[in-house]
Amino acid sequence: MEKIISFPHMGNYFVPVEALLRLIFPGHKVLPAPAITKKTLELGSKHSPDFVCVPFKYNLGNYIEALEKGANVLIQAGGGCRYGYYAEIQEQILRDMGYEFQFIKLLSDKINPISLYKTVREIGTPISFHKFLGHLVLIIKMVRIIDDTEAFIRENIGFETEENSFRDLHREFLNRLKTVTALSELNTVHREYDKRFRELSINKPENCLKVGLVGELYTLMEPFSNFFIEKELAKNNIQVSRYITVTFLLFDKFRRRKQILKGAGKYLKYEIGADGTDSVERGRTLAKMGYDGLIHIKPFGCMPEVNAMPMLQNISKDFKIPVLYFSFDSQTSETGVKTRLEAFHDMLTMRKDG
Amino acid sequence: MKTGYLGLDIGSISTKGVIINEENKIIAEKYIWTEGNPIEAVKTIICDLKNQIDDIAIASVGTTGSARKLIGVMLGADVVKNEITAHAIGTLSVFPDVKTIFEIGGQDSKIILIENGIVVDYAMNTLCAAGTGSFLSSQAQRLGVEVEEFGDIALQSKNPTKIAARCTVFAESDLVHKAQIGHKKEDIIAGLCMAVVNNYLNNVGKGKNIKPPIVFQGGVSKNAGVIKAFEDATKETIAVDKNSHLMGCLGVAILAKKHKKDHVFDFDISDISFETRGHECKKCPNNCEIICFYKGDTLIDAWGNRCENGNVMEKTMQATV
Numbered sequence: 207m208e209k210i211i212s213f214p215h216m217g218n219y220f221v222p223v224e225a226l227l228r229l230i231f232p233g234h235k236v237l238p239a240p241a242i243t244k245k246t247l248e249l250g251s252k253h254s255p256d257f258v259c260v261p262f263k264y265n266l267g268n269y270i271e272a273l274e275k276g277a278n279v280l281i282q283a284g285g286g287c288r289y290g291y292y293a294e295i296q297e298q299i300l301r302d303m304g305y306e307f308q309f310i311k312l313l314s315d316k317i318n319p320i321s322l323y324k325t326v327r328e329i330g331t332p333i334s335f336h337k338f339l340g341h342l343v344l345i346i347k348m349v350r351i352i353d354d355t356e357a358f359i360r361e362n363i364g365f366e367t368e369e370n371s372f373r374d375l376h377r378e379f380l381n382r383l384k385t386v387t388a389l390s391e392l393n394t395v396h397r398e399y400d401k402r403f404r405e406l407s408i409n410k411p412e413n414c415l416k417v418g419l420v421g422e423l424y425t426l427m428e429p430f431s432n433f434f435i436e437k438e439l440a441k442n443n444i445q446v447s448r449y450i451t452v453t454f455l456l457f458d459k460f461r462r463r464k465q466i467l468k469g470a471g472k473y474l475k476y477e478i479g480a481d482g483t484d485s486v487e488r489g490r491t492l493a494k495m496g497y498d499g500l501i502h503i504k505p506f507g508c509m510p511e512v513n514a515m516p517m518l519q520n521i522s523k524d525f526k527i528p529v530l531y532f533s534f535d536s537q538t539s540e541t542g543v544k545t546r547l548e549a550f551h552d553m554l555t556m557r558k559d560g
Numbered sequence: 561m562k563t564g565y566l567g568l569d570i571g572s573i574s575t576k577g578v579i580i581n582e583e584n585k586i587i588a589e590k591y592i593w594t595e596g597n598p599i600e601a602v603k604t605i606i607c608d609l610k611n612q613i614d615d616i617a618i619a620s621v622g623t624t625g626s627a628r629k630l631i632g633v634m635l636g637a638d639v640v641k642n643e644i645t646a647h648a649i650g651t652l653s654v655f656p657d658v659k660t661i662f663e664i665g666g667q668d669s670k671i672i673l674i675e676n677g678i679v680v681d682y683a684m685n686t687l688c689a690a691g692t693g694s695f696l697s698s699q700a701q702r703l704g705v706e707v708e709e710f711g712d713i714a715l716q717s718k719n720p721t722k723i724a725a726r727c728t729v730f731a732e733s734d735l736v737h738k739a740q741i742g743h744k745k746e747d748i749i750a751g752l753c754m755a756v757v758n759n760y761l762n763n764v765g766k767g768k769n770i771k772p773p774i775v776f777q778g779g780v781s782k783n784a785g786v787i788k789a790f791e792d793a794t795k796e797t798i799a800v801d802k803n804s805h806l807m808g809c810l811g812v813a814i815l816a817k818k819h820k821k822d823h824v825f826d827f828d829i830s831d832i833s834f835e836t837r838g839h840e841c842k843k844c845p846n847n848c849e850i851i852c853f854y855k856g857d858t859l860i861d862a863w864g865n866r867c868e869n870g871n872v873m874e875k876t877m878q879a880t881v
Binding site: 240243244245246515516519522523526528531541542545546548549552553556557 | 626641642643644645678679680681682683684766767769844845846847848
């Protein structure tokens with residue numbers, strides 16, 4: 207039977223993931239889940255336990271839509287919170303619904319190139335370990351380039367002089383990346399687009415409003431799940447910074463583990479699970495850097511981030527930096543989010559103008 | 561002819577309107593129930609305000625509250641502002657030294673912290689309607705008293721009943737249970753007022769630095785029982801203005817005054833038909849619910865689309881050009 211491999215969405219990461227799967231499975235079809243829409247979330251919520259965190263619902267919706275399009279191999283990762291159980295439960299739910307498929311679980315404590323290669327062989331690939339490693343390096347580099355570029359976009363898109371110039375170039379850049387197959391080509395593309403992004407005309411005042419985003423990884427990185435909060439902020443001429451990216455989660459987080467806890471200063475003596483520690487450390491760092499405000503976002507009921515909130519409140523008091531908290535779930539009112547963001551912007555402007 | 565400025569606060573439960581003069585003094589005011597129909601409520605209010613004034617030209621209009629956008633388009637408002645900013649501006653015009661604002665309305669509650677006349681922090685209730693006006697009015701109905709009498713009955717209580725404050729569902733079953741085992745009505749009502757205050761301080765006020773002077777406003781501030789419960793919980797005096805329910809529209813009227821453009825507002829809108837028509841976009845699986853707003857037969861605005869495909873306004877503009 208022909209294998210059709212699919213995976214859930216998160217931000218623009220479907221570009222490198224799809225590229226990687228195409229490279230290592232030349233004999234199979236790769237089908238990213240259809241783009242997230244309200245229907246995805248409806249489907250996901252309908253078949254999920256009511257109180258599960260919202261990324262689970264998005265993932266499940268993605269799987270259902272992919273299966274309906276013919277996918278028969280699904281991939282899920284896992285992490286250090288409820289995310290670690292996603293794969294098991296989602297597989298069971300989908301089987302109970304009557305779908306037939308192969309479910310690949312990549313759990314974070316067992317991930318290394320050798321175990322990954324084993325999994326890849328099980329799905330079925332003719333390529334050698336050596337070649338596999340080469341592709342992996344290429345895609346890791348690609349992810350890093352995307353993350354760097356998007357960080358630049360976040361900090362500058364709010365000040366573009368020509369409407370949509372950043373958005374259009376960003377789209378073109380992602381489309382170009384889809385066709386890259388070699389490191390040298392990737393480097394050329396990177397250089398070309400880096401230059402073009404920096405040449406886009408912006409009108410950015412020296413002391414513009416700066417807002418840092420901290421919180422749970424999925425709701426930070428999937429714009430649909432946070433009502434396009436970064437776009438809303440940019441519309442108000444705000445520089446937006448966030449540090450949680452896939453590059454950070456895969457590499458920097460583990461390398462800097464001790465530093466991160468130290469960076470949280472007096473606010474934490476031990477780790478508080480998943481990304482909670484990062485939120486506190488980033489919150490403190492951004493406050494020290496003189497950011498005007500912080501926005502903390504999480505899915506409703508996200509334990510590690512609930513743990514981080516009292517520390518963020520203390521940071522807010524000590525550094526006199528306002529923090530806006532959001533909990534997202536499948537029924538969040540968009541008007542409510544907009545009202546709070548608008549008031550936040552008014553407040554930051556008033557504080558700045560004094 | 562004198563100049564006035566109109567401010568409207570269209571909330572989920574009630575709609576408020578004021579006209580102020582150059583000195584930010586309220587010269588006309590009106591408070592009615594929205595009853596799920598903001599357009600009609602605003603027509604009624606404007607008609608009423610018109611009859612209260614004499615020889616005054618309205619130079620600018622501001623809207624706030626959850627229907628601010630809809631009504632802003634309807635009236636061609638000069639300022640459309642969120643409730644938090646509007647409340648802060650309104651309160652500061654009456655209490656220039658205020659440091660903390662407690663606000664409890666029909667469906668939402670918020671806390672606003674102010675330092676030297678600037679909003680420095682705020683919070684708004686998120687997922688839960690516990691501790692808001694609609695909860696109190698539904699419980700009043702259950703107990704067979706008018707919500708307006710609630711405060712005075714609560715003050716008669718000597719031994720308030722403890723009612724779980726975490727969640728309306730728990731509070732309600734707790735209330736029923738306590739009533740059935742013989743707690744007095746005034747004690748239960750006093751207990752409800754305390755539950756609202758505890759819920760507010762634990763959810764909205766959590767982690768916030770509450771400093772006096774404190775001002776309490778919004779519809780629930782008319783309830784003497786809740787005021788007393790706030791004073792007991794914070795051990796501070798709570799100031800409540802006689803116009804505490806009008807602070808939002810006062811604030812947005814002041815903002816409208818600052819942003820006035822030179823055109824005179826026409827009061828005669830009661831004969832014009834305003835209508836919203838909703839449809840699903842159907843151009844992609846997201847199926848955005850698009851709202852088209854018509855004045856008579858002309859489309860004056862549309863919203864609800866997530867992407868360009870659903871941009872009804874632009875398409876109509878192109879069609880007419």
